[in-house]
Amino acid sequence: MIVIKGIAASPGISIGKAYVVEDEDIVVERVELARDRIKEEVRRFKQAQKATLRDLDAAEQKVLKVLGKQHAKLIDAHRLILKDTLITQDVAKRIVEERVNAEFALSEALDQVNRQFEKMDDEFFRERRHDLFDVGKRLLLHLMKRQKRSLAEIDHECVLIVRNLLPSDTLGLKDTNILGFATDLGGKTSHTAILAQSLEIPAVVGLSDVSRRVKTGDLVVLDGEQGMVIINPGPETIAKYEKVQQRAVAEERSLEALKGLPAVTQDGRVFRLEVNLDSPDELKSVAALQADGIGLFRTEYLFLNRSEAPGEEEQAKAYTTVVKAMDGREVIIRTADIGGDRLSHIGIEGPKNETNPFMGLRGVRLFLRHLDLFKTQLRAILRSTLKGKVRVMIPMVSSVG
Numbered sequence: 209m210i211v212i213k214g215i216a217a218s219p220g221i222s223i224g225k226a227y228v229v230e231d232e233d234i235v236v237e238r239v240e241l242a243r244d245r246i247k248e249e250v251r252r253f254k255q256a257q258k259a260t261l262r263d264l265d266a267a268e269q270k271v272l273k274v275l276g277k278q279h280a281k282l283i284d285a286h287r288l289i290l291k292d293t294l295i296t297q298d299v300a301k302r303i304v305e306e307r308v309n310a311e312f313a314l315s316e317a318l319d320q321v322n323r324q325f326e327k328m329d330d331e332f333f334r335e336r337r338h339d340l341f342d343v344g345k346r347l348l349l350h351l352m353k354r355q356k357r358s359l360a361e362i363d364h365e366c367v368l369i370v371r372n373l374l375p376s377d378t379l380g381l382k383d384t385n386i387l388g389f390a391t392d393l394g395g396k397t398s399h400t401a402i403l404a405q406s407l408e409i410p411a412v413v414g415l416s417d418v419s420r421r422v423k424t425g426d427l428v429v430l431d432g433e434q435g436m437v438i439i440n441p442g443p444e445t446i447a448k449y450e451k452v453q454q455r456a457v458a459e460e461r462s463l464e465a466l467k468g469l470p471a472v473t474q475d476g477r478v479f480r481l482e483v484n485l486d487s488p489d490e491l492k493s494v495a496a497l498q499a500d501g502i503g504l505f506r507t508e509y510l511f512l513n514r515s516e517a518p519g520e521e522e523q524a525k526a527y528t529t530v531v532k533a534m535d536g537r538e539v540i541i542r543t544a545d546i547g548g549d550r551l552s553h554i555g556i557e558g559p560k561n562e563t564n565p566f567m568g569l570r571g572v573r574l575f576l577r578h579l580d581l582f583k584t585q586l587r588a589i590l591r592s593t594l595k596g597k598v599r600v601m602i603p604m605v606s607s608v609g
Contacts, residue, residue: 398413
């Protein structure tokens with residue numbers, strides 16, 4: 209029996225056969241270009257950027273459905289990386305000035321930034337480099353016309369062992385046969401760790417060499433509470449951890465028994481317990497919670513990944529579905545909190561070179577400039593009130609009167 213200590217990234221216990229994933233072999237060679245090929249190479253890189261942006265749009269929809277808007281901000285961060293001058297200017301500049309292929313120019317730019325990240329003392333900021341590599345890897349795969357590996361293809365239950373797991377890889381673990389994962393690299397504050405916690409997948413990271421010490425088929429115990437991986441444990445160790453798993457299941461069941469009971473403090477004060485909703489796809493989970501209502505129904509999903517704004521009929525149908533499902537319990541619908549950077553996606557010209565799109569022209573500030581969008585959404589919300597109790601929340605109000 210071998211015990212390797214790492215960093216507890218996501219709680220839970222996994223017991224099973226290991227599945228070791230080798231590092232994807234991406235070899236980038238330097239190719240010197242003739243002058244008459246440089247323009248075409250820059251164009252090829254820009255096409256890869258557009259394809260990567262489409263990937264991120266698709267990933268955002270998946271995150272919204274699986275984890276909600278809070279984690280969809282990760283995709284916003286990846287979009288900002290894709291639009292950073294490192295990508296938009298530096299790579300193209302290297303292609304032109306050094307007369308090299310786009311793959312090599314990109315890898316050189318990423319290596320340069322990686323060296324800067326490695327010098328940082330703050331773990332939180334140091335871990336953000338994995339987001340940069342995630343975007344960079346997407347770009348490289350498009351340039352090389354290669355498919356991203358899919359962990360969903362693993363057809364049996366296993367504990368995943370890998371050198372590093374990028375945030376986009378972690379998102380793909382939902383509804384797979386993976387019981388938990390352990391990595392050589394990574395930290396507690398990485399997006400990979402945060403996503404694992406939200407997906408409720410046990411994880412241990414920062415194990416240094418676990419991917420070399422474990423072989424596919426080895427029996428392992430992954431302890432996401434203590435940050436340990438035990439290779440080929442004995443019968444007593446397995447029995448001990450099986451008891452821990454059983455206790456966790458029992459605790460979960462005891463919490464399940466509280467569903468639907470009144471929310472009351474120990475001194476007798478009654479309060480409302482409401483949930484957030486990111487899209488109607490979550491209604492089944494919300495109904496199972498038996499909450500007192502929906503305290504925030506985010507409507508941004510209706511405006512994503514499309515070429516034109518949603519019409520009144522489409523919106524009214526979505527809101528009415530949610531209101532009816534709540535069966536008389538209150539639903540607070542928030543008008544869309546989209547920023548000016550999203551307008552071009554729905555065929556409207558947005559502000560150019562906005563300093564801070566996260567805090568600037570967005571929410572009601574944006575809708576007051578585009579009253580047609582605002583009125584359409586308000587009419588759709590009003591129609592949903594025929595089916596139940598509805599209130600409206602308006603985001604980004606900075607003054608009244």
